[in-house]
Amino acid sequence: MISRRKTDAVLKRLGKLYQEMDAAYTNAASALGLSCVDCENNCCTSYFQHHTHIEWLYLFRGLEALPEETRARYIERAKEYVEAVGESLSRGEVPTVMCPLNDDGRCAVYDHRLMICRLHGVPNVILSRNGLQHFQGCFKxxxxxxxxxxxxxxxxxxxxxxxxxxxxxxLGKRKTPPPRIDLTLAQMLVMGPPSLK
Ligand code: SF4
Incomplete structure (x- = not known):
């Protein structure tokens, strides 16, 4: 486990990386003339899973800045979300449940939202072990x-x-890597901040 000072430094760099993501999204969206204004879909109902401790921890830094009562309300909503998503999945459906942090269309942790919240929507490519993968972005x-x-x-x-x-x-140097994370944002809220031991 790394020190609090080093953790803060790494989180600060994540903040900068998020700014780069926002800029990349804005460039791609403006080149296409894509705007979310008056969209009939809300991406915050998309079923996303997240895979890093660092995003999970950064999200909690944003939550911790909120008043306790507000935070407790989001955690209650997150429990309802987890239940509703479980029901959808058990019926073989793709869940379309509103994110517990969405307040009437506004993100409660906008500066701390996760990578997929920032990049979803525009056409994009990713080069991975399996080659170059293409994604079309949202319906618009x-x-x-x-x-x-x-x-x-x-x-x-x-x-x-x-x-x-x-x-x-x-995560620092460790003998065994931590288990892979595959969590919705709501599951993260219910579980509390990630354990980095
Ligand atoms: S964290 Fe914010 S932007 Fe991301 S899905 Fe939830 S409300 Fe939407």
């Missing part, structure tokens, strides 16, 4: 891209690698 982006196929596509590769590097720094 897909339509816009069909009429403008030369529009620049966001490359997530460097941002994913930077995030993986920060995750490794946060």
């Amino acid at each position: 982006a897909k339509k816009l891209f069909e009429s403008n196929p030369e529009a620049p596509v966001m490359d997530r590769t460097a941002m994913y690698r930077a995030l993986a590097g920060l995750e490794m720094e946060l």
Whole structure:
């Protein structure tokens, strides 16, 4: 486990990486003419899972800045979310439950929201072990891209690698790697901050 000072330094760098993600999203969305204003879908009902301790910890730094009562309300909502998602999955459906941190369309932890909240929507590519994977983005982006196929596509590769590097720094050297994380944001809220021991 690394010291509190080192943890803070790594989290600060995640904050900078998030700013780069926001800028990359803005560039790709404006090249396409994509806007979320008046969209009939709300991406905050998308079923996403998250995979790093560092994002989980950064999210909690944002939550900890909120008044205790507010935080408790979000945790109650998160429990309801987990239950509703479990029911959808047991029926074989893709869950479409509103994120517990969405307050009438506004994100309660906007500066601390997770990577996928920042990058979802625009067409993008990722280079991984399995080769270059292409993603079309949201339904609006897909339509816009069909009429403008030369529009620049966001490359997530460097941002994913930077995030993986920060995750490794946060976890420090250890004999056995921690188990892989595959959690919804609501599950993170219910579980509390990540254990880094
Ligand atoms: S964390 Fe914020 S941006 Fe992300 S899904 Fe929840 S409300 Fe939406």
